[in-house]
Amino acid sequence: MRPLEDVRILAVEQYGAGPFGSVHLADLGAEVIKIEDPRVGGDVGRYVPPYAEGEDSLFFEAFNRNKSSLSLDLASPAGRAVFEDLVRTSDAVYSNLRGDVPAKIRITYDDLAHLNPAIVCCSLTGFGMTGPRASEPGYDYVLQALGGWMELTGDPDGPPSKSGLSMVDYSGGFVAAISLLAGIHAARRDGIGMDCDVSLYDTAIGMLTYPAAWHLNAGFRPTRMRHSAHPSLVPFQAFEAKDGWLVVGCAKEKFWQRLTVVIERPEWASDPRFATFADRDRNRDVLLPLLEAIIAERTVAEWLEPLRTASIPHAPINDVAAALAEPHTIARDLLVETDHPRYGVIRQVASPVRVGSEPPTYRRAPQRNEDAARILGEVLGYGATAISDLAARGAFGDVAPA
Template sequence: MRPLEDVRIIAVEQYGAGPFGSVHLADLGAEVIKIEDPRAGGDVGRYVPPYAEGEDSLFFETFNRNKRSLSLDLSSPEGRAVFEDLVKVSDAVYSNLRGDVPAKIGITYDDLKHLNPAIVCCSLTGFGMTGPRSKEPGYDYVLQGLAGWMDLTGDPEGPPTKSGLSMVDYSGGFVAAISLLAGLHAARRDGVGMDCDVSLYDTAIGLLTYPAVWHLNAGFVPERTRHSAHPSLVPFQAFEAADGWLVVGCAKEKFWQRLAVVIGHPEWAGDPRFATFADRRRNKDVLLPLLEEIFRRRTVDEWLKPLYAASIPCGPINDVPAAMKEEHTLARDLLVETEHPHWGTVRQVASPVRVGADRPAYRRAPRRNEDFGHVVRDLLGYDDTRISTLTDAGAFGPLPDGDTTPASGGGAAASGGGASEGVGAVGS
């Protein structure tokens, strides 16, 4: 069995942060049942451009492989009844909504424990379920600014800069997945579930790590550094070569001693201006211009060969196409393929989570409501009469005139991705 093959998760999730956290659990074998609001056209991620046609988007494929999809209107009593039946046979309810929404729509532990005392309710929200900002929507860009990340990033002479990736979203997804797994472990041990109140804000503040500790205890005020230089280790930064850029880092004294030899100045290893971490930091305005002038004399490859040979931490600054072609990327099986009815063969990056020797099996992301039959018949045991009654009552969304089957694959619900306070609520 795969590590999480005995785990079933109801995912009331959307867009990036929440689906990013649960996709790794799905890759590890968990059955992740993605609840999609039929009133909003399902997960808004289905419509993210530029690579989107109808409800098929490569953005959605990225975050939802190996999952199942069920269209379910949680705002209707009948849809709620189906959801509660799912809670009875599941291990966790996982969501990424605005901080006040989980309680508002009744998906916290107190709301569900009478159905399943061991249920774990993991809520990844923008700002958490308590505090003055709990009702605010949270987005990666906003959080990078609010938590001080943008002030730390970019050139000293330039504006505050966002990371090229949505690192608060992705880190928040990982934090939520860790919290959910810890909750599951405790629930299986003790027979009692709980809430996991996780937020993007908490994640962003927590990741300030040592700069925050330096500030809180020594009054340190972080500043942006030229060429992405490390705040205390010199040299450890990007250097411009004759044909591109590379990173060189001396995180240990032995690396500086080796670098001095590679660049043709072995005497600098013992130079009192540069001999120690403290000396180099104190005299960085002298040392760095000297190093920059030297590195501009050769190409990136001409520098990397002797640097690798000397075991000095270094690497080229690749663009994304180059990173996808890196020999190590291929050797680590980090590119995987799935087959999709619209996109054909979809290539994407594998989960970095590794458990044991077996590699995950990858299945494309589900079309909207694709797993209706599996969920309502196989898991819940509903018969035709029950399904028909729930369908007519709107549990699975509105039906087009003359149709008698729930919306599937975008055939019945409005396409667009508008948000409601329920499943489609803007959260994280």
């Protein structure tokens, strides 16, 4: 069995953060049943441009492989009845909605415990289910601004900048997945479920880590550093070579000593201005211009081999295409393929979560309501008459069970 093959999760999820968290659980074998609202055409991720056609999009594929889909109108009594039957047979209800919505649509532990005392209700919201911002919508960009991330990112002379990726969303998804798994473990041990109140805001603040500790305990005020430099380790930053950029980092004294040899300045290893972390930090305005001038004399490729030979942390600054073509990407099996009825073969990145030696298997993201017959018949044991009656009472919206 795959690691999570005995886990069933009802995912009232949409767009990015929530589906990103659950896709890794699905890759590990969990049965993730996407509950898609037929009133709005299901998960909005199905329609994200530019690579979207009908209800298919490459955006949706990236977040929803290995999952199942059931169109279900939770606002209708009939749809709610189906959902409650699913709760009786599931381990968790997972959602990413506005903080006040889980209680409004009755998917918290207090709402569902009478159906299944061991159910785990994991709510990944923008700001959490308590606090003054609980009813506000939360998006990655907003959280990068509010959480202090943007003020830390970019050139000192430029405007604050967001990450090129939705890192609060993705980090929040991982936090939710960890919380959900911990909740399921405890529920199976104790027989009692719980709420997991996870938020993008909590994630953004929690990931401030050591700059927060420095500020809270020593009054440190972070500032943006030129060329994405580390705030205290010198040198550890981007350098411009003759034909592009690379990162060189001396996170240990031995790396600095090796670097002085590579750049043909061995005397700098014992130079009192540069001999230790503290010396180099204190004299960064002297050292960095000297290093930048030296590195600019050669191409990126001319620097990579001597840096690799000396085992100094370094990397070319790749674009996305180069990162996906890196030999190490291929060697680690980080590109996977699935077959799709509209797109043919879809290539995408694999989950970085690794458990055991068996490689995961990958199946394309589901069409909307594609798994209705299996879920309603095999999981819930509904017969044709019961399904027809539920459909007539609006349980599935305008999407008839397949």
